[in-house]
Amino acid sequence: MSTSSYWEERFKLNKSVSIPTVMKTFEDTGRVRALTNELEDGEKQHIFWESDLAKWSEAVFLHLQKEEDPELMQFANSVIEKIINNQERDGYLNSYFRFYEPENKFTNLKVRHELYCAGHLLESALEHLKINPNSKFFAAIEKYIDHIAKVFGTEEGQKRGYPGHQEIELALLKTYEYTKKDKFLKLAGYFLEERGKQPHYFELEDQERAAKEKSIDYSEFPSEVRDFVSQHMSGLKRNDHTYCQAHQPVYQQRTAEGHSVRALYMFTAMADYARLTNDLDKIKACKTIWENITNRRMYIHGGVGSAHIGERFSFDYDLPNDMAYAETCASIALIFFTERLMRIERSSEYADIIERALYNVILASTSVDGKAFFYDNYLECIPEFLKYQHRRHGIRDKYHTCSCCPPNVLRIIADIERYIFAQAEDGIEINQYITSNKEFALNEGHCSITIDSEMPWGGRNLITVSSNTELPIKIFFRIPGWDRSVNILLNGDPIHPNRKDGYFEVERVWGKSDQIEIHFNFSPYLVRANPKVRYNANRVAVFRGPLLYCLESTDNSEHLNQYLLRQDPEFTESYEDDILAGAVYLKSTGLKSEFTEDTLYSVDKPEKIPADLILIPYFLWSNRGECEMLTWILEDVN
Numbered sequence: 001m002s003t004s005s006y007w008e009e010r011f012k013l014n015k016s017v018s019i020p021t022v023m024k025t026f027e028d029t030g031r032v033r034a035l036t037n038e039l040e041d042g043e044k045q046h047i048f049w050e051s052d053l054a055k056w057s058e059a060v061f062l063h064l065q066k067e068e069d070p071e072l073m074q075f076a077n078s079v080i081e082k083i084i085n086n087q088e089r090d091g092y093l094n095s096y097f098r099f100y101e102p103e104n105k106f107t108n109l110k111v112r113h114e115l116y117c118a119g120h121l122l123e124s125a126l127e128h129l130k131i132n133p134n135s136k137f138f139a140a141i142e143k144y145i146d147h148i149a150k151v152f153g154t155e156e157g158q159k160r161g162y163p164g165h166q167e168i169e170l171a172l173l174k175t176y177e178y179t180k181k182d183k184f185l186k187l188a189g190y191f192l193e194e195r196g197k198q199p200h201y202f203e204l205e206d207q208e209r210a211a212k213e214k215s216i217d218y219s220e221f222p223s224e225v226r227d228f229v230s231q232h233m234s235g236l237k238r239n240d241h242t243y244c245q246a247h248q249p250v251y252q253q254r255t256a257e258g259h260s261v262r263a264l265y266m267f268t269a270m271a272d273y274a275r276l277t278n279d280l281d282k283i284k285a286c287k288t289i290w291e292n293i294t295n296r297r298m299y300i301h302g303g304v305g306s307a308h309i310g311e312r313f314s315f316d317y318d319l320p321n322d323m324a325y326a327e328t329c330a331s332i333a334l335i336f337f338t339e340r341l342m343r344i345e346r347s348s349e350y351a352d353i354i355e356r357a358l359y360n361v362i363l364a365s366t367s368v369d370g371k372a373f374f375y376d377n378y379l380e381c382i383p384e385f386l387k388y389q390h391r392r393h394g395i396r397d398k399y400h401t402c403s404c405c406p407p408n409v410l411r412i413i414a415d416i417e418r419y420i421f422a423q424a425e426d427g428i429e430i431n432q433y434i435t436s437n438k439e440f441a442l443n444e445g446h447c448s449i450t451i452d453s454e455m456p457w458g459g460r461n462l463i464t465v466s467s468n469t470e471l472p473i474k475i476f477f478r479i480p481g482w483d484r485s486v487n488i489l490l491n492g493d494p495i496h497p498n499r500k501d502g503y504f505e506v507e508r509v510w511g512k513s514d515q516i517e518i519h520f521n522f523s524p525y526l527v528r529a530n531p532k533v534r535y536n537a538n539r540v541a542v543f544r545g546p547l548l549y550c551l552e553s554t555d556n557s558e559h560l561n562q563y564l565l566r567q568d569p570e571f572t573e574s575y576e577d578d579i580l581a582g583a584v585y586l587k588s589t590g591l592k593s594e595f596t597e598d599t600l601y602s603v604d605k606p607e608k609i610p611a612d613l614i615l616i617p618y619f620l621w622s623n624r625g626e627c628e629m630l631t632w633i634l635e636d637v638n
Ligand SMILES: [Zn+2]
Pocket: 327, 328, 329, 330, 403, 404, 405, 406, 408
């Protein structure tokens, strides 16, 4: 890893290693053969496989928008060709239902994923359209969307349904913004506004379908899905619609409930729809939910959805560390939702949350070699304990049966530029300090901005602005929440621009090579959790810049909860290349508590003996084999 272009390396790794690795597992497991109905005996198609391929191809198209690669383009085109070859005359497009259950199309929206798959296909096709104005892929998916718009709606003869797994709503709104075709906005609005109304569509659908449909074999699904199905299909919670956020109309919801990825995809669409229809009440509802998530239900690393059973949000301050679910997809969706709110109002708090999730969950989700991925993102890992819980035990997998996370990571890394810059009506925002370059077309002329950043290892950022217009341009430079004392220099001289909403506002006629320099304080600092978070009493989390740090047993020893950080601990930074090249480690002299006699219980207090602690960036944990890991470290409070 080079210090000045960490993200460039990460971006290249995504394209050169992760994209082919994920496709290889998709091919090996039959996802591509399923499109041509060529599965072998014993192989079984899953209803959401097309969404995996759609996310993979979307990541490819996002990369190809930035850099041509005819070979990759040809391969991706061959995959989408197979997808669209399954389109039926009326526009319907889902290979599972085409081959296996043609009689059951759109009859079980609550559980099955047709509309979810359609949403991912639309998102991918939209990125294909941006490269190919005559995209056959987009034309096919648009035809499918037209079919969906005929089937669903409030007119007589239409089904008043909506997806059990939301996704299509945000895809439709993205497509509306690019194509300006009202039909996409209208259908998204219908799906959002219809959700949660009475009589409840999912209950009507259940009644209609009862006894007609083949039962689904969930035996190959991950344990959390099986647990959920056994609970929800038994009838006990069958009509509890919080799981898929259909318990009340969406803009009446005030807290984040249910399956975290479904919820956050829906909130993303809700924020877009509120903005596009300029509805202030709807905007307020979205902000209330965002506050509930980020102030009550989000882990320190930006993970959300703490309950493993149901992959869902639970209740305020319930953030278990060793049983954390915190699915990678949920953090990706939190980034989507937050970015949509950033489009509505400027506040550095939004970019802070995006940064938190990006630098910790998203980077952690992929192994340093780019070939394996986390699904759950624990804050504490004791492999033996997790094995007894039938959970994944802190090793990134090459493949998950339910493989939603890996291709989702591919596409967010491929689209990283979206989170760096934003062009607002009153100027250009720099929201993340990531080495990159972007050209902005302005009303008169253009402006180019180059960021050369040491993040995540150092706090020095050089931003070069080059403009060919004589008009002043306002540029907003985000001030991260973790370093409000930062100063800013223009061409080497300190300046004191207006600070508003967590941004420096610098307005001037920019020259051909004006340079802004911003240095962040990268001294390690401690974060404490609200005492209502019962898991984190007397514990601290260590940060350096945006990076959360953790202990691994590899560098320390097992039983990490024996270690204590001293109050006001001193840290030294270490750049040794011996284990994880390029990373900055932290060392601190702490304590280790031990019984004099190795008994299970004692009336005597444990001894505290000096111990050297080594902390590594959380996102790099579990790259050296199975081990214990701890983020919230005990503090010596005596
Ligand atoms: Zn996922």
